[in-house]
Amino acid sequence: MGVRLDSPWQLLNASVAEAVGGYLGVYEVRSFDGNYLRIGYAGGKSQYGLRGEIECLLEKYGAECVDVRFEITSSYLSRYQELLMLHMHDYGRLPRDNAEDPLRLGIITPA
């Protein structure tokens, strides 16, 4: 597993939600101009896992308006925090729609 997500970006639509299972994991959402909009996770309290989270993203952003990618992992909390820290390292701020997350993030500097 690399430090950054390396799964391919997919156009967010209903077929992506149908294909992904109810697994635990993390996801990233990006606008077409490359700006990260949200980093999130499907954790132990999510009703339908990544599938449920992707469906919520469809409601929030609309079909075929953004790109999404995800990673299946049981270490969803530590991976989620790592992705946020990576984003802070790369861009100096959180993704637009993560600003409200009450997290106390650390600092990492990938090689």
Add this chain to the structure above:
Amino acid sequence: MEGVVLDLELSPEQVMIVEGVRRFVQEEIVPLETDLDPDADELPIEELKRLETMVKGMGFYGLDIPEEFGGPGIDLVTRTLMAIEMSQHRAGLYSPCYKSFGGAGLAQLYEATEDQKERYLFPTLRGEMRGFFALTEPSGGSDPARAIQMTAVRDGDNWILNGTKLYISGADRANYGIVFARTGETLGRDSITCFIVDTDMDGFYVRRIVHTLRNSHYATELQFENVSVPNRNVLGEVNKGFAIANDRLVRQRIPYAAGCIGVAIRAQEMAIDWAKNRETFGAPLSTRQAIQWMIVDNEIDIRQARWLTLEAAAKADRGNNYRAEAAMAKLVATEAAGRVVDRSMQIFGGAGMTKDLPLERWYRELRIRRVGEGASEIQRIILARELIGGSFK
């Protein structure tokens, strides 16, 4: 016979403290967990502050801070009893009461120079700074005296550090760390020095998070590239880094063991309750011999671990050498708790495997306890030396 504890009754003060902590966990901590992710290890800031205020009002904040530095001055037996209670919730093994009882800083800093205490220890105790402890490297952790490959080379008034540390907790959020590096020519304890490294020093990097069984409370990998550390940041003496705070490190093993016991007790309580209410083939599980024997074996494991841990604490409080007892407590409690949670999961059947219950989290996290703070094999080595050396009676 030296070291035998015969008085098994808690004092009225201890009973009051234990009951107070138990009530705090049940009434303040457990209800908060219904809204948290099953693997969470932190509370929202406002909740943490509220609980810290309550704990300060109880007089228990900073439990592990030595009394001469402002701690509440609780003896180790009572501290152990409290640790058993404090871990009895979902996140209790690695975040007992979500750290609302306050931290103690790094044990080594209590042996620091006055200048170092002013710059690091006291701000840490005030909650203004956080530290990490970095001993393990990719080359090894159980035998750091030989495994440490990080070097520190004298350069005028500074030391230049180069190397990598692995499985380090909290470094990504810390202001400084205690780092062990090789300063001598030989392999062995007598060539290791302990340094205090500020995380904003050039060349210090937290490269990645190391993802483990423990979903939260993660570890990190650190890299030191020509980090220049001033000589005044040497902790203790050059080439004598391992000598620092050994007694405090041994002492820490006792609450560490106690946390495992608390989780095991809670798992046992859950298992008994389930067995009395869950029916198969027309009768409660509790009527089945297979289940009864699991519950009995759980109780034996718990009581053995508890008595050994309290014995170690009592010996420490009397000022006797308790190194062997602490090793035995850590070894027995970590392994026993794993067995108890495993049996409890079996009693729960499929439900025991879900995140709806805390058992699967405790199962994963307890597996780590058999390695952390000195692996079970290391504790056995310590005990073998004591026994065969003839000093253990």
